[in-house]
Amino acid sequence: MKQFFTSALLEWNREDNTRSMPWKGEKDPYRIWLSEIILQQTRVEQGWAYYEKFIQAYPTVQHLAAAPEEEVFRLWQGLGYYARCKNMLAAARQIVSQFHGHFPNTYEAIQSLKGIGPYTSAAIASFAFNLPHAVLDGNVFRVLSRFFDIDTPIDSTAGKKQFASLAAELLPHGESAVYNQSIMDFGAVVCKPQQPACKICPLARKCKALHLGLISVLPVKTKKLVIKKRYFNYLIVKHKDDLYIRKRTENDIWQNLHEFVLIETSAPTDIQALEKLPAFKEKLSDMSYNIDAVSASFKQQLTHQTIHSQFILLSVAEKPEMPGYIAVPQDQLDRYAFPKTITDFLKRRELSLF
DNA sequence: AAATCGGGGCA
DNA sequence: TGCCCAGATTT
Structure with a gap:
């Protein structure tokens, strides 16, 4: 069974796999790392252009390590999961300072880098150095759980151990790079989450889930998602040509991205009610202001929360004293990274003063 | 062990 | 809507 699985997969890769990607077959560990x-948690099509941008801007790990943080975040803007960006830059600097600019070449050393866990370490170890480590990503969980009919939840500790053990057994000696690439391509192209192509699947003959009618229930996950609603009221404080922004630093979404003056409320709040909040006066340090415009509501759906945002443009006559905020000329906003809700708003130019 | 961290594509 | 995506880190 296991023998069949591995050889059938490799054969599928030789004969039917036409999936092409910029980093496929790449041997430079820096480029492999960047792509990984x-x-x-990002689809290949979504990440493709970002990979090209980063390789262009930072051809080597030395280039990336030397880059200013704000510039790197600007390039990452819109891709999500911004801790990845922060960790990536830290790892680049680790490679230069601790590893003398040479990418580490053992599974353990690779995983000691910021932002690299079991999956990414196995991917780099196998793709760059052909080391015998099996990747375990969403594709692999799905393919294995179906073919071998394993209903242990993949988001449990027991499940991770069980699948990791099986994945390691299936890894063919000396062919970890091509095998790891194959199983992930296979999961993405044939054994897809929805409507897998079982009719043309070369592994269907021995696929347990297919014969048992369990394709749609495997893999099993236990945890349920709880989605919170949040209401963001952004005050765009304008003094002459300057707008006031800050970097988000708290443990929350969008850490290290920038934003305008935020007043979060637990329910939709109109501007009259907003002005009566103590927070409103505090944020503006009792300055006199004029409300120039109020935007419509912008909605953004994240994995764990739904954000409703409105933007209130207000101008002040005197230079504001706002600790923690920086004044940025309107035409230089594009030097800073913002969350998508804000870039959408800025692009829309809904408020006439932009 | 459970909770978080984005944004987009698809049914 | 809900689910998933070449997962990792924090709580």
């Missing part, structure tokens, strides 16, 4: 960080 970008692709964490």
Whole structure:
């Protein structure tokens, strides 16, 4: 069974796999690493252009390590999971300072880098150095759980151990790079989450889930998602040509991205009610202001929360004293990274003063 | 062990 | 909507 699985997969890769990607067959560990960080929880099509941008801007790890943080975040803007960006830059600097600019070449050393866990370490170890480590990503969980009919939840500790053990057994000696590439391509192209192509699947003959009618229930996950609603009221404080922004630093979404003056409320709040909040006066340090415009509501759906945002443009006559905020001329906003809700708003130019 | 961290594509 | 995506880190 296991023998069949591995050889059938490799044969599928030789004969039917036409999936092409910029980093496929790449041997430079820096480029492989970059692609793997970008692709964490991200579809290949979504990450593709970002990979090209980063390789162009930072051809080597030395270039990336020397880059200013704000510039790197600007390039990452829109890709999500911004901790990846922060960790990536830290790892680049680790490679230069601790590893003398040479990418580490053992599974353990690779995993000691910021932002690299079991999956990414196995991917780099196998793709760059052909080391015998099996990757375990969403594709692999799905393919294995179906073919071998394993209903242990993949988001449990027991499940991770069980699948990791099986994946390691299936890894063919000396062919970890091509095998790891194959199983992930296979999961993405044939054994897809929805409507897998079982009719043309070369492994169907021995696929347990297919014969048992369990394709749609495998893999099993236990945890349920709880989605919170949040209401963001952004005050765009304008003094002459300057707008006031800050970097988000708290443990929350969008850490290290920038934003305008935020007043979060637990329910939709109109501007009259907003002005009566103590927080409103505090944020503006009792300055006199004039409300120039109020935007419509922008909605953004994240994995764990739904954000409703409105933007209130207000101008002040005197230079504001706002600790923690920086004044940025309107035409230089594009030097800073913002969350998508804000870039959408800025692009829309809904408020006439932009 | 459970909770978080984005944004986009698809049914 | 809900689910998933070349997962990792924090709580």
